[in-house]
């Protein structure tokens with residue numbers, strides 16, 4: 472394919488520490504296999520997954536989290552295939568921020584954040600002071616302390632999104648898999664969340680997030696994976712992947728690209744009406 476050179480640790484052994492896809496073909500119903508993915512999300516890295524609606528970003532994230540099986544290839548954590556690990560054990564390492572939410576039973580904001588501790592509690596042990604302290608710290612970090620007693624169903628979309636992030640922060644996983652983490656968020660909270668994820672990476676966590684905002688991706692991601700609707704893909708360090716022609720092809724949208732404060736900024740061009 473044309474566009475940025477695809478890169479990946481093809482031919483290397485399994486990563487000793489990291490979340491690694493080897494020969495991975497995600498199972499998007501009715502789509503040809505496309506390009507198999509060979510990449511590793513290592514501690515300290517911030518990966519962004521870009522692509523148009525329906526390209527398979529959520530499918531990829533769920534496959535990397537072990538929530539759905541791949542069509543081919545495998546995902547491993549620290550060299551062990553996810554399929555050979557127990558779900559509960561995986562939940563201690565992998566934190567997923569879901570795009571869609573199912574708030575079927577009533578719970579407060581604090582109770583929801585505490586769910587992040589469940590993978591660490593035995594079935595007969597209730598949350599202790601340390602679990603509560605972690606949840607309170609996460610709620611404070613997400614500017615939610617004042618809403619701790621509120622029922623989830625009463626929250627706004629952006630508040631609910633921050634509760635999802637607070638729950639994963641309470642979990643403190645080694646790898647964050649976040650599906651559109653800035654969904655519903657105002658500008659201040661978008662930047663706050665990207666700063667939080669960058670801090671997590673600085674502390675040795677690995678981060679992979681699906682994003683629709685090219686400019687957040689350009690500013691905050693160390694690595695990018697471009698997923699095309701036909702299953703083609705390319706990936707590598709962000710600076711190599713931010714080629715305007717490849718991004719225009721990805722989104723079927725012409726772009727103007729300028730540099731601001733040392734970061735590339737992409738602005739969609741208005742389409743010209745044919746008369």
Ligand SMILES: Nc1ncnc2c1ncn2[C@@H]1O[C@H](COP(=O)(O)OP(=O)(O)OP(=O)(O)O)[C@@H](O)[C@H]1O
Pocket residue numbers: 499500522523524525526527528529530531
């Ligand atoms: N159970 C299913 N049956 C049929 N098609 C499905 C099913 N689940 C997902 N798909 C299709 O798989 C494709 C990939 O979906 P996915 O949610 O991974 O895309 P995405 O890139 O995350 O999209 P978006 O940007 O809109 O969130 C879509 O075309 C979707 O309609």
